Amino acid sequence: MAKVLMCKANISEGRRKEVLEGVANAVRAVAGVTLADWSGDPDHNRAVYTLLGSPEAVLEGAKALTESALENIDMSTHEGEHPRMGAVDVVPFIPLREMESDEAVGVAREYGAWLGARGVPVFYYEYAATRPERESLPKIRKGQYEALPEKLQDPAWEPDEGPAEFNPRSGATVTGARFPLVAFNVNLKTDDLEIAQTIARAVRHINGGYRFVRGMGFALEDKGMVQVSMNLVNYEKTPIHRVLETIRSEASRYGVQIAGTELIGSVPLGALEEVVRFYLQTHDFAIDQIVETALLD
C-alpha cells in the first residue's frame, strides 16, 4: 500500500478571492498532490487547504502553497476574528496511511527548515515540538501576531527555525505533525442542558474521562435537544465506538436516549475501521479489504 500524508495548511487570508484561488492553483500545479478541499472564511479572514498525497509530493505542495501565500499576504495590515500569528499560520502534517507519526515529523521539520531559511521564524508543535511547552498551539500563539516583536526577544521563545527577528510581513509560522481529528457530536433526546454537560465531563480527558477526548455540552434549541460535542484527537487509542457506548450508558441513568450523532467534516478511513470491527464483531476486518482502496496505491 502507498503512503498517504495529509497537510491542512491555514493561511491568514479569507477575503481576496484571487489570492485564495492563486494559492489553490499553486498547489494544483504540483504533480502528485491532490487538493482535497479548501475554503476561506471572510470573518476569520483565514483559509484552510487540505492536501493529500505521498510525503514527498505533499511537502512540495506545502512549499508551493507557502510561496504563493507569502507573496500575497501582508500581516502588518491583517485583521480577522481568528487567532493568528503569521501569513502562513499553522501547517500540520497528518499521517493517514502506512505512515508513522515520526515520518510526518520528519516532513514537518524539512518544511520548517526550508521556511526558516526564507527568513520566517518557525515554531514546531505537537509531535514535532522541541520542548513540552511548545506542544500546544494556543500556548505558542498566545498574544498572536501583535505579541511577536516582544516574544522573539525572549530566549524562551527563540524560534526552532529561522531568525529570532520580527518579520512584519510574514509573521511567524507554526508547523508540526499531529494525528487526524474526528469531530463527533452526540444528540440526546432531552432539553436538559445539565445532562449534556455532565456527560461531557464524564467522557472528556480534563475531568477524568478518556485521554483523547475534548468536549462540551450544548443546547440545540431549535431541536429541543442537547448535544455532547467532541473532538476525538486520537481515534486509535480512544475509538469512536467506545466513547459513544459510554455516552449511551451514562445517558441511560437519566432515562435519556441517543437521538442521533454527527460526524462533522472529513473522517479518516482508519477511524471507521474500528467502528466496523466493533459493531459487526469482525475481529479480522482490515481497511485493505475495501475494494476502493486498491485505487489509492
Place this chain on the structure above:
Amino acid sequence: MAKVLMCKANISEGRRKEVLEGVANAVRAVAGVTLADWSGDPDHNRAVYTLLGSPEAVLEGAKALTESALENIDMSTHEGEHPRMGAVDVVPFIPLREMESDEAVGVAREYGAWLGARGVPVFYYEYAATRPERESLPKIRKGQYEALPEKLQDPAWEPDEGPAEFNPRSGATVTGARFPLVAFNVNLKTDDLEIAQTIARAVRHINGGYRFVRGMGFALEDKGMVQVSMNLVNYEKTPIHRVLETIRSEASRYGVQIAGTELIGSVPLGALEEVVRFYLQTHDFAIDQIVETALLD
C-alpha cells in the same frame, strides 16, 4: 466524484503461471485501469482478475484481458473442478461509484458485441439478461462446455451475440452486470449445527428470509462452533447490519451468542456506509466524508 466500474473476469486457466502473468500484464498495459487483484486456482484450473477504473478504461482492460486469454487457452483440452463454459468464462461488470446498473449493462453489452464479432458465442446474464431464463449464471452454464455443441443448436439457446456455432477453442462467454456481493459469515458460540441451519433458513430468501440473502449453516469443527455463511447480493436493499441483528435475535432464543463475524475478500465502501450510519446513528453520514475518497477523483 468520478465513476468507478469494477470487472471480475473469470478465465479457464489456473495452472500455467506464464499465461496467468501474461493476462495480468495485458491488463496492466491499459492506461487508467487498476488491476486490484488476481489469483489462480490449480484445482479449479481457473483464475479471477479484478479490474477497477472508469467505465471506458475498464472496458478496454476487459478486452485486453480477453485477447490474451483467447490466444493462450484452448478449451478442447481444459479440465478442472469448477463449472465452466469458455476460455473467458464469466465477465461481470459491477457499478461501484457514481454509476447506475444501466450504465454497467451498457458496458457489458459493448463488450459482448465486441466479443461476439470475434466469433465467440456470448450470453448476457443478471441485469444484462435478454430474457428471464438467462438471468441466472448456473442456468446458462448448465451442462458446461461439453454441452455447448448440442445447446447451440437449440433455438432457445441462441446466443445474444456471436455465432450460434460451437467454437471448440474458445467455448462460450457469459457477461453482464450485477451488484457487488458481500460474503459475510456469522460464527455462533455453540456446536449445534441445527441452530446454524435453522438460522440460515430464517434469513435467506429461498425460505422466506431477506430478499438478497443466500446462505447455509456449517459446522466449524476445529473451533467447536457453527457458522451461518452468507452472500449478500444487494447490500443496499438488504444491508449487513439488518441481517446481523436478525441473526443475533434468532440466536438468542436458543441462548446462543455471536462469537464473531467475517467479511470475506473485498467489500465495497458503500456496504460499510450503512454499517456506520446504523450503529453510530449518524443519519447524515456519507462516503464522501471519508478523507481518502478525495484521492479517488
